[in-house]
Amino acid sequence: MKKIVLSTLAFLIAFASLAQKTYIQAGKLIDVREMKVLTEQTIIVEEDKIVEIRSGYHSGENEDQVIDLKTKTVMPGLMDMHVHIEGQTSPTRYVDGFRDNEADVAYKALPYAKITLMAGFTTVRDLGGSGVNIALRNAINNGLVVGPRIYTAGKSIAPTGGHADPTNGVKRELMGDPGPDQGVINGPYDARKAVRQAVKYGSDVIKITATGGVLSVARDGSAPQFQQDEIDAVVETAKDFGIHVAAHAHGDEGMQRAIKAGIHSIEHGTMMEEETMDMMREAGTWYVPTVTAGMSAAEYAKIPGYYPPIVRDKAMRIGAQIQETFGKAYKKGVKIAFGTDAGVFPHGENYREFQYMTEVGMHNLEAIQSATLNGALLLGIEDKLGTIEPGKLADIIAVDGDPSENIEVMKEVVFVMKDGKIVKK
Known part of the structure; x- marks a missing residue:
């Protein structure tokens, strides 16, 4: 019985370490700190936080979720x-x-x-x-x-x-x-x-x-x-x-x-x-x-x-x-x-x-x-929100078009994530 309990515990620990991540593939990404538009970026979200941003398009393991926003412009909530x-x-x-x-x-x-x-x-x-x-x-x-x-x-x-x-x-x-x-x-x-x-x-x-x-x-x-x-x-x-x-x-x-x-x-x-x-x-x-x-x-x-x-x-x-x-x-x-x-x-x-x-x-x-x-x-919450950076809460939105060229596209937000949860897609 003791071996079974230990095996179950080990499995749960291993499963927790492989928690599902979300890979958001952004055709354009607005860096609001530097006020510039980056291209072909991947934002990696785990639970409610942004954990990494990679250049290029990436995806994770089989259990991970991939959000294809390659034709969109992505920015902070x-x-x-x-x-x-x-x-x-x-x-x-x-x-x-x-x-x-x-x-x-x-x-x-x-x-x-x-x-x-x-x-x-x-x-x-x-x-x-x-x-x-x-x-x-x-x-x-x-x-x-x-x-x-x-x-x-x-x-x-x-x-x-x-x-x-x-x-x-x-x-x-x-x-x-x-x-x-x-x-x-x-x-x-x-x-x-x-x-x-x-x-x-x-x-x-x-x-x-x-x-x-x-x-x-x-x-x-x-x-x-x-x-x-x-x-x-x-x-x-x-x-x-x-x-x-x-x-x-x-x-x-x-x-x-x-x-x-x-x-x-x-x-x-x-x-x-x-x-x-x-x-x-x-x-x-x-x-x-x-x-x-x-x-x-x-x-x-x-x-x-x-x-x-x-x-x-x-x-x-x-x-x-x-x-x-x-x-x-x-x-x-x-x-x-x-x-x-x-x-x-x-x-x-x-x-x-x-x-x-x-x-x-x-x-x-x-x-x-x-x-x-x-x-x-x-x-006074710039340590938590306001930019898409590792460690920040995953508040992320996307629009069609590029608002740096045409601000009118802000009228139609097509993707919304708050606290790592997708609420509009």
């Missing part, structure tokens, strides 16, 4: 650093909040998560929702539902009456007096409590609305909304927890206050002046432009009744300015990470950001780098 995975634009959006329970929001979010992953975005940063985004992240991580890897802010933080105050625009008896638990603050003590509460609930990142916004029914879209001591308290408290803070900002003064506080990233940046760009470059602040959101909002504003009048006017005035600002910030050398604000427009159309970025001068491969390596750098 894409990263969108600004999405709202819980919802999606609709002319009924402003009344849905009175009808949908938390469970309704969760079920509606499931297809948005899947669509995002099938579009090639294997990692996203969700910057604000109801808190369902935290549960969705956990469900995806536990393999219960299909979706991208999510880093989420949970609820956004705003002052009373600010862009992310959830009671804007309702009648007074429904407004109540939301506080830090609902992400509404007044003063540095509230600010610290709101951050700590967000961390307690499971947020990976903190998001503040440093200025007014376009799509909320709050009045001003550009004025600063926090005093300096409030932003300072948010950033200092988040730093104690080892997490970053992102600042939604359209107006320039709000951006400057956020940068002075040590904010990690500026989102949108519509009215950013050159002085602020210089401040960001000096401080190493990331810029996440979300051009697609601005362009989409300006277009939806032309549809009668799509937005409430206060939102329509802001969208038409502010929306389309973001692309021009992005072009200036890019030429100034501000650090840029790809982000779209998906949810303001239909999920799965995130690829449009590539088109808008390259229209104003960004090179095609730089745009792809912004959605891969730069996203990983912004999140």
Whole structure:
């Protein structure tokens, strides 16, 4: 009996050492670190990791899997650093909040998560929702539902009456007096409590609305909304927890206050002046432009009744300015990470950001780098993701055609692997 047990153990050890590998034969492979396109490469994946990259086409033993992408261009899984995975634009959006329970929001979010992953975005940063985004992240991580890897802010933080105050625009008896638990603050003590509460609930990142916004029914879209001591308290408290803070900002003064506080990233940046760009470059602040959101909002504003009048006017005035600002910030050398604000427009159309970025001068491969390596750098996970290199997690996608020559091919992602598992082929 002892010999049989030992023989079985030896067999299992030998079998484990011969674990199945996947050989991905790539006709073209984008090196996003060096921004060049390699030809005829083989990526070898074992379990959830990339273990080797070989020049030429190779295959393994009989048990190994071979993926033929010889006619495709292969690159790391894409990263969108600004999405709202819980919802999606609709002319009924402003009344849905009175009808949908938390469970309704969760079920509606499931297809948005899947669509995002099938579009090639294997990692996203969700910057604000109801808190369902935290549960969705956990469900995806536990393999219960299909979706991208999510880093989420949970609820956004705003002052009373600010862009992310959830009671804007309702009648007074429904407004109540939301506080830090609902992400509404007044003063540095509230600010610290709101951050700590967000961390307690499971947020990976903190998001503040440093200025007014376009799509909320709050009045001003550009004025600063926090005093300096409030932003300072948010950033200092988040730093104690080892997490970053992102600042939604359209107006320039709000951006400057956020940068002075040590904010990690500026989102949108519509009215950013050159002085602020210089401040960001000096401080190493990331810029996440979300051009697609601005362009989409300006277009939806032309549809009668799509937005409430206060939102329509802001969208038409502010929306389309973001692309021009992005072009200036890019030429100034501000650090840029790809982000779209998906949810303001239909999920799965995130690829449009590539088109808008390259229209104003960004090179095609730089745009792809912004959605891969730069996203990983912004999140602080460049040791795990962002490039196709040995030791990295196997997040790999492929498209027909060569995006270095034609960025339009990013619209159709034909192969998606996340964590070494093929989810689209």
